[in-house]
Amino acid sequence: MSSYEINFDGLVGPSHNYAGLSSGNVASTSNAGDVSNPKAAAHQGLKKAKALHDLGFKQGILAPHERPAFETLRRIGFNGSDEEIIEKAGKKNFEILAACYSSSAMWTANAATIAPSADTRDGKVHVTPANLSNKFHRSIEPFLTGEILKRTLPDPSVFSHHLHLPEGGHFGDEGAANHTRFCAEYGRKGVQLFVFGRHAFREGMPAPKKFPVRQTLEASEAIARLHQLNPEKTLFAQQNPAVIDGGVFHNDVISVGNKNVYFYHEDALLDSDRVLEDLRRSLDGTDFHAIKVSRKQVSVQDAVSSYLFNSQLLSLPDGGMMIVVPEECRQNKAVWDYLQELTGKNTPIRKIQVFNVTESMKNGGGPACLRLRVALKESEIKGVNPHTLLDENLYKKLYDWVDKHYRDQLKPRDLLDPHLVREIKTALDELTQILNLGALYSFQH
Numbered sequence: 497m498s499s500y501e502i503n504f505d506g507l508v509g510p511s512h513n514y515a516g517l518s519s520g521n522v523a524s525t526s527n528a529g530d531v532s533n534p535k536a537a538a539h540q541g542l543k544k545a546k547a548l549h550d551l552g553f554k555q556g557i558l559a560p561h562e563r564p565a566f567e568t569l570r571r572i573g574f575n576g577s578d579e580e581i582i583e584k585a586g587k588k589n590f591e592i593l594a595a596c597y598s599s600s601a602m603w604t605a606n607a608a609t610i611a612p613s614a615d616t617r618d619g620k621v622h623v624t625p626a627n628l629s630n631k632f633h634r635s636i637e638p639f640l641t642g643e644i645l646k647r648t649l650p651d652p653s654v655f656s657h658h659l660h661l662p663e664g665g666h667f668g669d670e671g672a673a674n675h676t677r678f679c680a681e682y683g684r685k686g687v688q689l690f691v692f693g694r695h696a697f698r699e700g701m702p703a704p705k706k707f708p709v710r711q712t713l714e715a716s717e718a719i720a721r722l723h724q725l726n727p728e729k730t731l732f733a734q735q736n737p738a739v740i741d742g743g744v745f746h747n748d749v750i751s752v753g754n755k756n757v758y759f760y761h762e763d764a765l766l767d768s769d770r771v772l773e774d775l776r777r778s779l780d781g782t783d784f785h786a787i788k789v790s791r792k793q794v795s796v797q798d799a800v801s802s803y804l805f806n807s808q809l810l811s812l813p814d815g816g817m818m819i820v821v822p823e824e825c826r827q828n829k830a831v832w833d834y835l836q837e838l839t840g841k842n843t844p845i846r847k848i849q850v851f852n853v854t855e856s857m858k859n860g861g862g863p864a865c866l867r868l869r870v871a872l873k874e875s876e877i878k879g880v881n882p883h884t885l886l887d888e889n890l891y892k893k894l895y896d897w898v899d900k901h902y903r904d905q906l907k908p909r910d911l912l913d914p915h916l917v918r919e920i921k922t923a924l925d926e927l928t929q930i931l932n933l934g935a936l937y938s939f940q941h
Contacts, residue, residue, distance in 0.1 A: 499683025503867040506604035508538040509560030515594040535902040537855030555886040595633035603865040612871040617724035626671030651879025666696040669715040673746035676753035682871040690716035691747035706741040754809035806862030816846040883932035
């Protein structure tokens with residue numbers, strides 16, 4: 497039976513802004529306070545998804561979150577009408593209001609971890625939303641993310657949806673941004689690699705000194721248990737603490753994998769030689785390609801600023817692969833020179849596709865951040881909400897929807913504008929009809 501990887505791209509929300517909420521993410525903090533362009537951001541993401549669809553790759557769309565998060569604001573003591581809550585929170589605690597306006601759910605690589613049916617004991621596709629407990633503005637996402645995923649992947653005979661892990665630092669989970677699956681074919685048994693930043697329950701273990709860790713070993717082990725993975729085909733590796741302190745807040749900022757290829761920086765992991773040997777052994781004779789980028793070729797700083805590794809590796813019909821990178825890679829000489837050299841070598845990565853996702857990049861998310869990968873057999877695709885699968889018609893509807901409802905520019909102080917709330921609600925109400933999601937948002941109940 498044929499199998500595919502569907503990339504579900506996060507639709508950038510109408511409140512896309514640069515509040516600089518994410519310490520440890522250099523791009524996010526360095527662009528804090530800048531004027532954002534919500535309409536351009538959403539169009540950039542849609543154009544990337546449509547271009548890949550036109551090249552023959554299967555693409556889906558995940559809806560944005562309701563913003564601001566009024567339920568959270570009421571939970572912490574702001575009450576009254578929507579307008580009164582905006583005024584009270586904006587005057588007293590603008591930082592909290594900005595966090596509740598965050599559009600970070602657009603980065604769906606952090607939405608969840610997903611295990612395909614080929615790897616799970618019960619033969620179902622398992623889905624666990626990330627708890628994102630390390631950052632307040634993201635910790636408010638998991639319940640709605642879980643609901644969006646249930647309405648996007650609704651068939652209970654195909655999908656098994658789990659509640660996110662317990663909140664708090666011990667089980668900090670950031671989803672697929674710290675998870676890679678290797679296989680010969682998407683529908684065949686594979687090997688799951690979980691990358692963590694620290695041990696939560698063991699003192700004295702290696703850990704970064706400057707920036708907080710977002711993924712714990714214990715969280716990764718919990719996901720593996722929930723997803724009923726084969727322990728012999730499940731690996732855990734620690735991220736290099738030094739690169740976390742260098743701005744590599746997720747593993748997908750320093751490595752990316754697809755099928756039998758692992759594209760990684762030599763400083764990505766602790767004990768990388770052992771990890772690679774374990775991968776080769778677990779893949780049972782699959783022709784495994786580990787493509788190491790040395791620090792002499794590309795420094796960690798250049799990798800972070802260009803998001804070379806926050807790229808998509810996509811399998812081409814001829815057996816080779818295409819690497820999807822942001823425009824910033826072309827603007828960085830060391831990175832672009834390396835990519836030209838890479839595609840000229842005898843490796844599976846043979847083609848480069850460049851996209852302009854600058855609005856996302858300024859907030860710290862590249863092409864890989866914008867997509868959640870779901871490996872499905874052909875029969876399982878029938879269990880996906882068909883209204884969320886991208887085609888020419890859906891693309892046009894969404895592009896026009898963005899044109900109709902999104903602002904061209906958004907300044908941080910615009911979050912105090914009560915008209916923005918009404919604009920967002922009107923837009924999201926219409927979106928749920930386009931994607932056939934039902935009454936998804938709180939204001940629709």
